[in-house]
Amino acid sequence: MDEMARRAFIKGASIGALAFSVGGVEVLLTPRQARAEGAAFKVLSPAEVETLEAVGDTLAIGAREAGIAHFVDQQLTQPAPLALLSIRVSEARPPYVNFYRSALGAIARAAQATEGRPFGDLDEAARIRFIAAMSRRELKSWDGPPQPLVYANLRNDAVDVVYGTVEGFARVGVPYLPHILPEQRW
DSSP: OOHHHHHHHHHHHHHTOEEEEETTEEEEEOHHHHHHHTOOOSSOOHHHHHHHHHHHHHHSTTHHHHTHHHHHHHHHTSOGGGOOOGGGGSSOOSOTHHHHHHHHHHHHHHHHHHHSSOGGGSOHHHHHHHHHHHHTTOOTTOOSSOHHHHHHHHHHHHHHHHHSSHHHHHHTTOOOOOSSOOSSOO
16 A cells, blocks of 8 residues: 555544545545445445345444445455455455355345345335344345345444444444544544
Protein backbone atom coordinates (compact mmCIF):
# COMPACT_ATOMS: atom_id res chain seq x y z
CA MET A 1 0.00 0.00 0.00
CA ASP A 2 1.59 3.31 -1.02
CA GLU A 3 1.82 6.19 1.47
CA MET A 4 -1.08 8.19 -0.03
CA ALA A 5 -3.39 5.16 -0.11
CA ARG A 6 -2.42 4.35 3.48
CA ARG A 7 -3.21 7.90 4.60
CA ALA A 8 -6.58 7.88 2.83
CA PHE A 9 -7.37 4.51 4.39
CA ILE A 10 -6.48 5.72 7.91
CA LYS A 11 -8.46 8.95 7.49
CA GLY A 12 -11.46 7.08 6.11
CA ALA A 13 -11.31 4.42 8.83
CA SER A 14 -11.28 7.10 11.51
CA ILE A 15 -14.68 8.41 10.33
CA GLY A 16 -16.15 5.08 9.25
CA ALA A 17 -15.83 5.96 5.56
CA LEU A 18 -14.85 3.64 2.75
CA ALA A 19 -13.87 4.34 -0.87
CA PHE A 20 -16.84 4.30 -3.27
CA SER A 21 -17.20 5.34 -6.90
CA VAL A 22 -19.77 8.08 -7.53
CA GLY A 23 -20.00 9.47 -11.04
CA GLY A 24 -16.71 7.80 -11.90
CA VAL A 25 -14.86 9.50 -9.03
CA GLU A 26 -13.54 7.68 -5.97
CA VAL A 27 -14.82 9.34 -2.77
CA LEU A 28 -14.81 8.47 0.93
CA LEU A 29 -18.34 7.81 2.18
CA THR A 30 -20.05 5.75 4.83
CA PRO A 31 -22.12 2.86 3.43
CA ARG A 32 -25.28 4.87 4.26
CA GLN A 33 -23.97 7.86 2.29
CA ALA A 34 -22.88 5.60 -0.59
CA ARG A 35 -26.43 4.25 -0.84
CA ALA A 36 -27.95 7.73 -0.68
CA GLU A 37 -25.52 8.98 -3.38
CA GLY A 38 -26.21 5.96 -5.61
CA ALA A 39 -22.61 4.79 -5.60
CA ALA A 40 -21.94 2.20 -8.28
CA PHE A 41 -21.65 -1.45 -7.33
CA LYS A 42 -18.40 -3.06 -8.46
CA VAL A 43 -18.99 -6.70 -7.59
CA LEU A 44 -22.62 -7.51 -6.79
CA SER A 45 -25.26 -7.84 -9.51
CA PRO A 46 -28.60 -6.00 -9.21
CA ALA A 47 -30.33 -9.28 -8.22
CA GLU A 48 -27.69 -9.97 -5.56
CA VAL A 49 -28.05 -6.42 -4.23
CA GLU A 50 -31.83 -6.79 -3.97
CA THR A 51 -31.56 -10.13 -2.18
CA LEU A 52 -28.85 -8.90 0.20
CA GLU A 53 -30.80 -5.75 1.09
CA ALA A 54 -34.01 -7.71 1.72
CA VAL A 55 -32.22 -10.32 3.85
CA GLY A 56 -30.28 -7.62 5.70
CA ASP A 57 -33.46 -5.69 6.51
CA THR A 58 -35.08 -8.88 7.78
CA LEU A 59 -32.14 -9.57 10.07
CA ALA A 60 -31.64 -5.99 11.30
CA ILE A 61 -34.31 -3.42 10.51
CA GLY A 62 -32.67 -0.51 8.74
CA ALA A 63 -29.84 -2.49 7.11
CA ARG A 64 -30.99 -1.51 3.61
CA GLU A 65 -30.88 2.22 4.41
CA ALA A 66 -27.64 1.78 6.36
CA GLY A 67 -26.05 0.54 3.14
CA ILE A 68 -25.52 -3.18 3.72
CA ALA A 69 -25.15 -3.91 0.00
CA HIS A 70 -22.71 -1.03 -0.50
CA PHE A 71 -20.71 -2.14 2.54
CA VAL A 72 -20.46 -5.77 1.40
CA ASP A 73 -19.77 -4.81 -2.23
CA GLN A 74 -17.00 -2.40 -1.25
CA GLN A 75 -15.42 -4.91 1.10
CA LEU A 76 -15.44 -7.57 -1.61
CA THR A 77 -13.12 -5.31 -3.64
CA GLN A 78 -10.51 -5.34 -0.86
CA PRO A 79 -7.69 -7.86 -0.50
CA ALA A 80 -8.98 -10.64 1.76
CA PRO A 81 -6.70 -9.78 4.73
CA LEU A 82 -8.06 -6.20 4.76
CA ALA A 83 -11.77 -7.01 4.41
CA LEU A 84 -13.92 -6.00 7.37
CA LEU A 85 -16.42 -8.81 6.73
CA SER A 86 -16.92 -11.37 9.50
CA ILE A 87 -16.56 -14.15 6.92
CA ARG A 88 -12.80 -13.61 7.40
CA VAL A 89 -12.92 -15.45 10.72
CA SER A 90 -14.83 -18.43 9.37
CA GLU A 91 -13.55 -21.44 7.51
CA ALA A 92 -14.59 -19.91 4.18
CA ARG A 93 -11.65 -19.33 1.88
CA PRO A 94 -11.02 -16.17 -0.15
CA PRO A 95 -12.01 -14.77 -2.51
CA TYR A 96 -15.07 -14.02 -0.39
CA VAL A 97 -17.12 -13.02 -3.41
CA ASN A 98 -17.52 -16.76 -4.05
CA PHE A 99 -19.24 -17.20 -0.68
CA TYR A 100 -21.56 -14.20 -1.17
CA ARG A 101 -22.50 -15.15 -4.75
CA SER A 102 -23.22 -18.73 -3.70
CA ALA A 103 -25.13 -17.68 -0.56
CA LEU A 104 -27.27 -15.03 -2.26
CA GLY A 105 -27.94 -17.35 -5.20
CA ALA A 106 -28.99 -20.14 -2.81
CA ILE A 107 -31.37 -17.77 -1.01
CA ALA A 108 -32.87 -16.64 -4.32
CA ARG A 109 -33.35 -20.22 -5.56
CA ALA A 110 -34.73 -21.48 -2.24
CA ALA A 111 -37.21 -18.59 -2.00
CA GLN A 112 -38.39 -19.25 -5.54
CA ALA A 113 -38.71 -22.98 -4.82
CA THR A 114 -40.47 -22.66 -1.46
CA GLU A 115 -42.47 -19.44 -1.91
CA GLY A 116 -42.76 -19.16 -5.69
CA ARG A 117 -41.21 -15.68 -5.84
CA PRO A 118 -37.99 -13.79 -5.09
CA PHE A 119 -37.03 -13.29 -1.46
CA GLY A 120 -37.41 -9.52 -1.84
CA ASP A 121 -41.05 -9.96 -2.88
CA LEU A 122 -42.01 -11.92 0.25
CA ASP A 123 -44.03 -10.24 2.98
CA GLU A 124 -42.42 -9.69 6.36
CA ALA A 125 -43.85 -12.84 7.96
CA ALA A 126 -42.68 -15.06 5.09
CA ARG A 127 -39.21 -13.48 5.20
CA ILE A 128 -38.92 -14.12 8.93
CA ARG A 129 -40.08 -17.75 8.52
CA PHE A 130 -37.58 -18.27 5.70
CA ILE A 131 -34.66 -16.77 7.65
CA ALA A 132 -35.58 -18.76 10.77
CA ALA A 133 -35.68 -21.98 8.74
CA MET A 134 -32.32 -21.13 7.16
CA SER A 135 -30.77 -20.52 10.58
CA ARG A 136 -31.87 -24.02 11.64
CA ARG A 137 -30.77 -25.68 8.36
CA GLU A 138 -34.38 -26.57 7.51
CA LEU A 139 -34.64 -25.30 3.92
CA LYS A 140 -34.99 -28.47 1.84
CA SER A 141 -34.40 -26.82 -1.53
CA TRP A 142 -31.05 -25.35 -0.45
CA ASP A 143 -28.06 -25.54 -2.77
CA GLY A 144 -25.30 -23.37 -1.35
CA PRO A 145 -22.96 -22.89 1.60
CA PRO A 146 -24.17 -24.29 4.94
CA GLN A 147 -27.36 -22.48 5.90
CA PRO A 148 -26.24 -21.54 9.45
CA LEU A 149 -22.99 -20.10 8.05
CA VAL A 150 -24.95 -17.95 5.58
CA TYR A 151 -27.35 -16.86 8.32
CA ALA A 152 -24.56 -15.95 10.76
CA ASN A 153 -22.47 -14.00 8.27
CA LEU A 154 -25.34 -12.06 6.71
CA ARG A 155 -26.68 -11.30 10.20
CA ASN A 156 -23.25 -10.02 11.25
CA ASP A 157 -23.07 -7.81 8.16
CA ALA A 158 -26.54 -6.39 8.86
CA VAL A 159 -25.81 -5.76 12.53
CA ASP A 160 -22.46 -4.15 11.67
CA VAL A 161 -23.97 -1.54 9.38
CA VAL A 162 -27.01 -0.81 11.58
CA TYR A 163 -25.52 -0.91 15.05
CA GLY A 164 -21.75 -0.63 14.54
CA THR A 165 -21.89 3.15 14.52
CA VAL A 166 -22.08 5.86 17.19
CA GLU A 167 -25.79 6.32 16.38
CA GLY A 168 -26.39 2.56 16.44
CA PHE A 169 -24.94 2.26 19.92
CA ALA A 170 -27.08 5.22 21.09
CA ARG A 171 -30.23 3.62 19.64
CA VAL A 172 -29.80 0.60 21.90
CA GLY A 173 -28.67 2.63 24.90
CA VAL A 174 -25.11 1.33 25.01
CA PRO A 175 -22.27 3.79 25.65
CA TYR A 176 -19.96 4.05 22.65
CA LEU A 177 -16.51 3.48 24.13
CA PRO A 178 -14.08 3.48 21.19
CA HIS A 179 -10.35 3.12 21.44
CA ILE A 180 -10.14 6.13 19.09
CA LEU A 181 -13.20 8.35 18.75
CA PRO A 182 -14.13 9.07 15.09
CA GLU A 183 -13.44 12.65 13.99
CA GLN A 184 -17.09 12.99 12.99
CA ARG A 185 -20.27 10.99 13.50
CA TRP A 186 -20.83 8.16 11.06
